[in-house]
Amino acid sequence: MPATASDKLKKDVEERLKGGVTFIVLGASGDLAKKKTFPALFALFQNSFLPRNTTIVGYARTKMDSAAFYSRIEPYLKPKQDDPKKSVQEFLKMCHYVPGQYDDEKCWEDLDRYVSDLETKHSLKDEQKNRIFYMALPPSVFVSVADGLRKHVYSKTASTSIIIEKPFGKDLESCRALLQDIQKLYKEDEVYRIDHYLGKELAKNIMTVRFANMIFCPLWSRVHIDSVQITMKEPFGTEGRGGYFDEFGIIRDVMQNHLLQLMSLVAMERPVGRDAESIRDEKVKVLKCVKPIELKDTLLGQFVKSGDKPGYLDDDTVPKGSLCPTFAAMVLWIDNERWADVPFILKAGKALDNGKVDIRIQFKKLHGSLFEGVARNELVFHVQPGEAIYMKFNNKCPGFSDDSMITELDLTYRTRYKNLKVPEAYEALVLDALRGDHSNFVRNDELIASWKIFTPLLHQIEKEKIKPEPYLYGSRGPKQLNGFVRSYGVERLAHENYQWPLQNLPDE
Numbered sequence: 290m291p292a293t294a295s296d297k298l299k300k301d302v303e304e305r306l307k308g309g310v311t312f313i314v315l316g317a318s319g320d321l322a323k324k325k326t327f328p329a330l331f332a333l334f335q336n337s338f339l340p341r342n343t344t345i346v347g348y349a350r351t352k353m354d355s356a357a358f359y360s361r362i363e364p365y366l367k368p369k370q371d372d373p374k375k376s377v378q379e380f381l382k383m384c385h386y387v388p389g390q391y392d393d394e395k396c397w398e399d400l401d402r403y404v405s406d407l408e409t410k411h412s413l414k415d416e417q418k419n420r421i422f423y424m425a426l427p428p429s430v431f432v433s434v435a436d437g438l439r440k441h442v443y444s445k446t447a448s449t450s451i452i453i454e455k456p457f458g459k460d461l462e463s464c465r466a467l468l469q470d471i472q473k474l475y476k477e478d479e480v481y482r483i484d485h486y487l488g489k490e491l492a493k494n495i496m497t498v499r500f501a502n503m504i505f506c507p508l509w510s511r512v513h514i515d516s517v518q519i520t521m522k523e524p525f526g527t528e529g530r531g532g533y534f535d536e537f538g539i540i541r542d543v544m545q546n547h548l549l550q551l552m553s554l555v556a557m558e559r560p561v562g563r564d565a566e567s568i569r570d571e572k573v574k575v576l577k578c579v580k581p582i583e584l585k586d587t588l589l590g591q592f593v594k595s596g597d598k599p600g601y602l603d604d605d606t607v608p609k610g611s612l613c614p615t616f617a618a619m620v621l622w623i624d625n626e627r628w629a630d631v632p633f634i635l636k637a638g639k640a641l642d643n644g645k646v647d648i649r650i651q652f653k654k655l656h657g658s659l660f661e662g663v664a665r666n667e668l669v670f671h672v673q674p675g676e677a678i679y680m681k682f683n684n685k686c687p688g689f690s691d692d693s694m695i696t697e698l699d700l701t702y703r704t705r706y707k708n709l710k711v712p713e714a715y716e717a718l719v720l721d722a723l724r725g726d727h728s729n730f731v732r733n734d735e736l737i738a739s740w741k742i743f744t745p746l747l748h749q750i751e752k753e754k755i756k757p758e759p760y761l762y763g764s765r766g767p768k769q770l771n772g773f774v775r776s777y778g779v780e781r782l783a784h785e786n787y788q789w790p791l792q793n794l795p796d797e
């Protein structure tokens with residue numbers, strides 16, 4: 290990042306927090322805290338984004354002393370630079386651990402006293418006594434913890450923010466209830482609802498590519514685009530997380546949130562500005578135009594044993610005979626002038642043949658006979674692993690031949706931006722929260738609009754006990770997948786035998 294951009298971000302943090310903050314991680318003994326939250330805070334520390342007076346307090350029920358807490362998080366802290374002032378040991382000196390219950394007033398009072406003592410010890414001025422609560426907790430305790438924090442740990446003299454993790458409910462009704470409960474306690478601008486896909490570099494780039502390039506603005510509609518596919522593949526199953534996963538399934542786990550967020554960035558109209566509300570207004574508007582998904586536009590799958598790889602039902606934490614989908618492909622239709630009749634195909638699955646997330650925008654067939662039969666153009670945002678944007682493009686075969694061939698205009702970040710360290714999604718999002726920027730967080734009306742699209746389908750699947758199609762662990766998904774995708778007009782494009790990432794790519 291150019292020095293000026295990072296300086297500006299530091300200035301934003303400074304202006305908002307006046308040089309002081311206590312970051313309180315609830316559920317600090319858990320998986321998310323050690324794998325994502327603390328590493329994100331450490332990366333921000335290494336890059337000097339944290340205010341000069343920052344204290345981090347982990348809180349959870351598990352009884353342990355600071356040493357035990359440090360040994361739990363330390364293996365996940367990966368130094369990116371050798372500066373001794375920014376070492377793991379220096380970071381750990383900022384971190385504290387307080388054990389306590391989630392439903393006991395006295396424990397919240399103790400936590401408040403602990404934080405106040407730290408603020409006094411660091412001689413914080415009133416305006417520096419900002420507090421950020423990070424809820425790395427299961428949803429069953431969200432509301433009671435948010436309540437206890439609001440009553441007892443809320444900053445009395447500076448700002449308070451609360452960062453909340455998905456799931457935001459299980460359907461429209463439960464989401465509404467959760468939003469209301471939180472709204473009673475916190476103002477909307479104090480709440481940061483994380484969808485970590487919005488922190489991914491290429492998700493943040495969709496707006497720039499669309500609206501900062503004259504070549505794309507006029508092409509971005511049903512006139513030129515034939516289909517949009519958004520795919521998330523994971524090469525591992527639900528190992529160890531079967532209990533959680535079975536309650537949610539792949540649609541609630543990643544499609545109603547992560548993939549739909551990517552879709553809304555691809556489909557929204559141009560926002561009037563780049564501020565948080567203008568962007569989120571446009572996302573909500575387009576989501577309101579999406580029709581509820583129909584079962585006929587859906588393909589569900591569940592992985593089964595293959596060789597030594599266990600099937601979903603072989604996991605002891607999964608209820609016997611569960612019909613939970615671990616794979617889904619579904620088509621969303623946007624009822625507006627820009628996108629009428631263009632299928633937006635979302636696909637996601639566990640235990641597939643590889644791991645990747647991409648967005649594939651396939652253009653219409655070329656008219657006229659001059660180059661009849663050439664392949665369609667396709668613009669691909671390769672979100673992960675390894676960021677890349679490339680365009681499938683017809684080119685004259687180099688040399689004596691007059692034939693055309695499909696090739697790629699390739700912007701692979703690793704080769705184009707040699708020294709770039711793309712920040713992890715959580716690092717980028719925690720920095721946004723420190724700056725008070727809500728652009729990459731989910732607004733309450735976005736959630737309502739998104740659950741309206743998915744809830745009728747989810748209820749129908751559950752009520753009618755729809756059986757998912759089996760697919761082998763490590764395969765591309767159910768055998769019906771190719772036919773399903775093709776039936777919406779998607780073409781599989783031939784390609785040259787390039788090295789990675791291009792060699793893996795055509796993938797319906």
Ligand SMILES: NC(=O)C1=CN([C@@H]2O[C@H](COP(=O)(O)OP(=O)(O)OC[C@H]3O[C@@H](n4cnc5c(N)ncnc54)[C@H](OP(=O)(O)O)[C@@H]3O)[C@@H](O)[C@H]2O)C=CC1
Pocket residue numbers: 316317318319320321322324349350351352391424425426427428429430454455456
């Ligand atoms: N793990 C991940 O990669 C991701 C997680 N998330 C979301 O983040 C949140 C936290 O996830 P994760 O860290 O995996 O969760 P964990 O299951 O690890 O729970 C976090 C902590 O909460 C406490 N806890 C667990 N179960 C209960 C319970 N039934 N009642 C009260 N406290 C409980 C435990 O701490 P103690 O017993 O010490 O109090 C635990 O260490 C969830 O909402 C999850 O959906 C989102 C994206 C990715």
Ligand SMILES: O=C1O[C@H](COP(=O)(O)O)[C@@H](O)[C@H](O)[C@H]1O
Pocket residue numbers: 485523542543
């Ligand atoms: O929220 C979730 O996301 C992860 C995938 O995140 P990624 O950043 O690694 O792509 C997914 O594995 C998990 O099931 C889901 O809860």
